[in-house]
Amino acid sequence: MAAIMDESETWNRxxxxxxxxxxxxxxxxxxxxxxxxxxxxxxxxxxxxxxLIIKTDPETPLEMDSNxxxxxxxxGNMAYGIAKGLLQSGDVPxxxxxxxxxxxxxxxxxxxxxxxxxHSNEEVIHSCNLVFVAVKPHLVAAVLGVxxxxxxxxxIIVSVAAGVTLVTLEGLLPTGSVVLRLMPNLPCLVQQGALxxxxxxxxxxxxxxxxxxxxxxxxxxxxxxxxxxxxxxxLSGSGVAFVYLFAEALAEGAVKMGMPSALAHxxxxxxxxxxxxxxxxxGKHPAQLRSExxxxxxxxxxxxxxxxxxxxxxxxxxxVEIATERARDLGRKPSHIATDNRK
Ligand SMILES: NC(=O)C1=CN([C@@H]2O[C@H](COP(=O)(O)OP(=O)(O)OC[C@H]3O[C@@H](n4cnc5c(N)ncnc54)[C@H](O)[C@@H]3O)[C@@H](O)[C@H]2O)C=CC1
Ligand SMILES: O=C(O)[C@@H]1CCC=N1
Numbered sequence: 224m225a226a227i228m229d230e231s232e233t234w235n236r237x238x239x240x241x242x243x244x245x246x247x248x249x250x251x252x253x254x255x256x257x258x259x260x261x262x263x264x265x266x267x268x269x270x271x272x273x274x275l276i277i278k279t280d281p282e283t284p285l286e287m288d289s290n291x292x293x294x295x296x297x298x299g300n301m302a303y304g305i306a307k308g309l310l311q312s313g314d315v316p317x318x319x320x321x322x323x324x325x326x327x328x329x330x331x332x333x334x335x336x337x338x339x340x341x342h343s344n345e346e347v348i349h350s351c352n353l354v355f356v357a358v359k360p361h362l363v364a365a366v367l368g369v370x371x372x373x374x375x376x377x378x379i380i381v382s383v384a385a386g387v388t389l390v391t392l393e394g395l396l397p398t399g400s401v402v403l404r405l406m407p408n409l410p411c412l413v414q415q416g417a418l419x420x421x422x423x424x425x426x427x428x429x430x431x432x433x434x435x436x437x438x439x440x441x442x443x444x445x446x447x448x449x450x451x452x453x454x455x456x457x458l459s460g461s462g463v464a465f466v467y468l469f470a471e472a473l474a475e476g477a478v479k480m481g482m483p484s485a486l487a488h489x490x491x492x493x494x495x496x497x498x499x500x501x502x503x504x505x506g507k508h509p510a511q512l513r514s515e516x517x518x519x520x521x522x523x524x525x526x527x528x529x530x531x532x533x534x535x536x537x538x539x540x541x542x543v544e545i546a547t548e549r550a551r552d553l554g555r556k557p558s559h560i561a562t563d564n565r566k
Contacts, residue, residue, distance in 0.1 A: 291319060293437075294351030296344045296366055298324035301383050302357035303332055304411030308441030310336055311414055315437070323347045344370050353379045353437075355405075360384040360553050367395040374400055379430055381405050381420075385456050386553025389423040389449055401426045403434055406452050407441065408459045416442030417459040421449040453554065457546035465542050470495045
């Protein structure tokens with residue numbers, strides 16, 4: 224289904240009503256983005272009359288408006304993973320993306336993507352209309368506190384911070400701000416992420432459709448109620464680490480039995496990858512696939528018995544539960560988020 228949104232609020236959000244200020248601010252000798260900045264400014268002027276055609280079918284990528292400018296506040300792993308995915312589609316040119324962080328430590332890999340970098344969060348909010356807030360949860364309140372005066376209803380703010388609720392985010396921003404909460408995971412780095420988002424009070428279905436379309440190259444993207452975001456954090460945001468722990472244990476089992484470590488880790492990674500791909504692509508229940516591996520009286524059922532005796536299933540369920548609860552705790556303690564000084 225296609226709709227031309229030339230009357231809508233969403234259309235106005237990036238169709239010339241927000242005039243980005245592309246300032247060339249060099250804070251450190253090694254960050255010279257002047258050519259990228261000039262190209263971005265030029266492309267903005269050249270394309271200011273293009274229409275945004277938005278298709279709401281999640282399988283069909285949106286045709287991106289060339290006035291869309293995407294910002295990241297925070298230049299860490301998650302920002303990089305999402306930025307890499309966004310650029311992968313080819314619909315978003317690197318000159319339309321800008322990233323900010325206080326230190327230049329992580330800038331190089333963004334610059335390698337052709338993305339502009341700055342130490343000014345204000346610059347990102349001035350020059351971008353869709354901004355990902357990708358700092359650690361305890362920094363969200365401080366970061367939004369500084370940029371809030373520049374946030375307009377023409378912006379779309381997308382937070383990836385674990386636990387920080389839509390109510391908290393909306394409370395830190397001007398009334399009527401368009402806010403979405405997204406929980407990605409680290410495999411966005413290789414376009415195999417699992418992402419779930421929820422729309423805030425003032426985010427329209429078109430805003431969700433746009434975000435979904437932008438993020439499609441990052442992996443599986445779903446929209447759901449906010450209550451599921453914390454669960455997804457336990458299942459998938461943190462779940463990636465649970466899988467790594469399992470992969471490490473698999474490899475160490477092989478090392479214990481005499482296999483060289485490098486080979487064991489390489490085979491463990493491929494085993495996790497292959498098992499995951501088959502699980503996803505076959506659409507079968509994991510128990511079905513498990514039974515397909517088990518020969519009666521064979522090796523697998525002996526191993527599975529040992530795993531059940533070790534409580535792997537219960538431990539994994541508890542890990543998802545406790546990580547979900549931790550995300551909920553973070554959401555219930557906005558003052559803790561604002562004042563905690565970690566990192
Ligand atoms: N790493 C993961 O697997 C996942 C992380 N998340 C969420 O993503 C967010 C970012 O996490 P990571 O990328 O892992 O963290 P990270 O530590 O890799 O990156 C954080 C970035 O924020 C920057 N930063 C610090 N203070 C800042 C400030 N005042 N203004 C602008 N930038 C500032 C840091 O320099 C760094 O570039 C967190 O809120 C986390 O909950 C969500 C899902 C998965
Ligand atoms: O551990 C964390 O808090 C973040 C959120 C999900 C993955 N990493």
